[in-house]
Amino acid sequence: DYRYIGTIEFPDLYTMNISRLVILLALVATHREVSGKDAPRPHLVFVMVDDFGWYNIGFRNPLIKTPFMDNLATKDGAVLTRHYAFKFCSPTRRSFLSGRQPPHNGMNNAATATIDMRMHTIADKLTGAGYVSHYSGKWHAGHDVVAQIPTSRGFNTSLGYFNGACDHWKQTDLEDGCGLVTDIWDSNKPGFGMNGTYGDYLYVGRAVDTITAHDSSTPLFYYLALQCAHDPMEAPQRFLDLVGTDVPNQVEYAFSAVIDEGVANVTNALKAKGMWDNTLMVVSADNGGPAFSDQHAASNFPLRGGKYQLWEGGIRVSAFVTGGFLPSTMRGTNISFPIHICDWYATFSVLAGADPTDNHEGVPAIDAIDQWPVISGSASTAARTEVFPCTGILIHGNWKLIATNPGTAKWSGPLYPKVPALGPKQANCSASAPCLYDVEKDAGEHVDVAAENPTVVQTMLARLTVLNNGAFVPQGPAVAKDAVCAATKLNGGYLTPSDWKSLA
Numbered sequence: 001d002y003r004y005i006g007t008i009e010f011p012d013l014y015t016m017n018i019s020r021l022v023i024l025l026a027l028v029a030t031h032r033e034v035s036g037k038d039a040p041r042p043h044l045v046f047v048m049v050d051d052f053g054w055y056n057i058g059f060r061n062p063l064i065k066t067p068f069m070d071n072l073a074t075k076d077g078a079v080l081t082r083h084y085a086f087k088f089c090s091p092t093r094r095s096f097l098s099g100r101q102p103p104h105n106g107m108n109n110a111a112t113a114t115i116d117m118r119m120h121t122i123a124d125k126l127t128g129a130g131y132v133s134h135y136s137g138k139w140h141a142g143h144d145v146v147a148q149i150p151t152s153r154g155f156n157t158s159l160g161y162f163n164g165a166c167d168h169w170k171q172t173d174l175e176d177g178c179g180l181v182t183d184i185w186d187s188n189k190p191g192f193g194m195n196g197t198y199g200d201y202l203y204v205g206r207a208v209d210t211i212t213a214h215d216s217s218t219p220l221f222y223y224l225a226l227q228c229a230h231d232p233m234e235a236p237q238r239f240l241d242l243v244g245t246d247v248p249n250q251v252e253y254a255f256s257a258v259i260d261e262g263v264a265n266v267t268n269a270l271k272a273k274g275m276w277d278n279t280l281m282v283v284s285a286d287n288g289g290p291a292f293s294d295q296h297a298a299s300n301f302p303l304r305g306g307k308y309q310l311w312e313g314g315i316r317v318s319a320f321v322t323g324g325f326l327p328s329t330m331r332g333t334n335i336s337f338p339i340h341i342c343d344w345y346a347t348f349s350v351l352a353g354a355d356p357t358d359n360h361e362g363v364p365a366i367d368a369i370d371q372w373p374v375i376s377g378s379a380s381t382a383a384r385t386e387v388f389p390c391t392g393i394l395i396h397g398n399w400k401l402i403a404t405n406p407g408t409a410k411w412s413g414p415l416y417p418k419v420p421a422l423g424p425k426q427a428n429c430s431a432s433a434p435c436l437y438d439v440e441k442d443a444g445e446h447v448d449v450a451a452e453n454p455t456v457v458q459t460m461l462a463r464l465t466v467l468n469n470g471a472f473v474p475q476g477p478a479v480a481k482d483a484v485c486a487a488t489k490l491n492g493g494y495l496t497p498s499d500w501k502s503l504a
Helices: 018-035 067-074 089-098 122-128 199-213 237-243 250-272 343-352 372-376 454-469 483-490
Strands: 003-005 008-010 043-049 077-080 132-138 157-161 220-225 279-285 319-322 333-335 386-390 393-396 399-402 435-438
Touching: 043 089, 043 250, 043 343, 067 077, 067 250, 067 279, 067 319, 089 122, 089 343, 122 132, 122 220, 122 343, 132 199, 157 199, 199 220, 199 250, 220 250, 237 250, 250 279, 343 372, 386 454, 393 454, 399 454, 435 454
Parallel strands: 043 220, 043 279, 077 333, 132 157, 132 220
Antiparallel strands: 077 319, 279 319, 386 393, 393 399, 399 435
């Protein structure tokens, strides 16, 4: 009952105004010129990797087995060395989907976390521009009502789990407070009977099936949100055997191998379909690896901190861009200009010929900036000079101001967790006594230079105060506390939005 693609195994499952339009079409034409192609709009693939540590990829860590991604990133792509996200899962995902930095789309990580119902997602934008949009994997962006789930937020199809974590094999979790539920949803219905297979086999399998069946004359948007490398610490035996026991953490290293194979299978499916030469693919972690939380297993060497911390190890995430649409002059390069994960909203929209603006009363405008001039190599300066990744933190150019408690201040080394982390448990950074780091020269945040740069501190602190005052809490549906549990019970324990009705 199994088929093989690469070496991974899985079952067969399955009004814009005229002037603005003219400007956008001109921009798209320019993008195609830069790419060296007179081609249709590119297929767009975004792979979100869960809890993927900075040092958990082979081109940084010689003990990690990710040969396919190593080649894809360093030879066929461009490594993004300052790609920022949030310190944990849901805000990053909602940032990518909404085009807003986390303080403008909520920093909640609970089961009730949601994209504001008034915002349009990147899938809304691309589907409205004529793309066919699909998703598989981890959602973590709202599921209390049907209006929050992927197929109500612009995706044509979906297969995945709603919550922040679930059992890799059984797809069960406890996050909604309904007891142990089965968390798998197939487009517009519970994924009855689909549980029981390793999660990333399902999600990569759906991606491959979708690409294989896709009419390549129509532009494709695929959002693949992998479950690895999030806990629970469960990996298929063949990956455990592949990495062996002589590594700092066998399951964590096996997770990297699962991710590598999944990216390989999606890439090979695009190539087999003749779509790769006109594809732009982005691979990004959602936050730093959990060095001092959850698994206590990932390393973000040489960066400081990790998941749940506001040091670079928590918010500067492992990422690269690749695909045949990427100009050949940019392949094999590092892009060191700051990029925030929300920027892909504007970048993808403009490449698709869509208006990226998304203005609604009572809702912050998008923060996303079109990064294609940077990615394509046509710009010699940064598109983004300011990053506001979280309240209390401001990055401006090479400077990073920390005016809050950034969390555990240790450094995980190259052999962490086998070799313990170094450094203090806490650093004395606060609103009254901010820390300042030059994260271009000192990416590991070893030297606080606030005392030597008082004017920089004062200027950035004044700006941060304004930004902090503009923090926004997204508006979700008003749902009775036990409504999701009641709907879930009616559907045999499969996690179900409160207002879902079977079409059968």
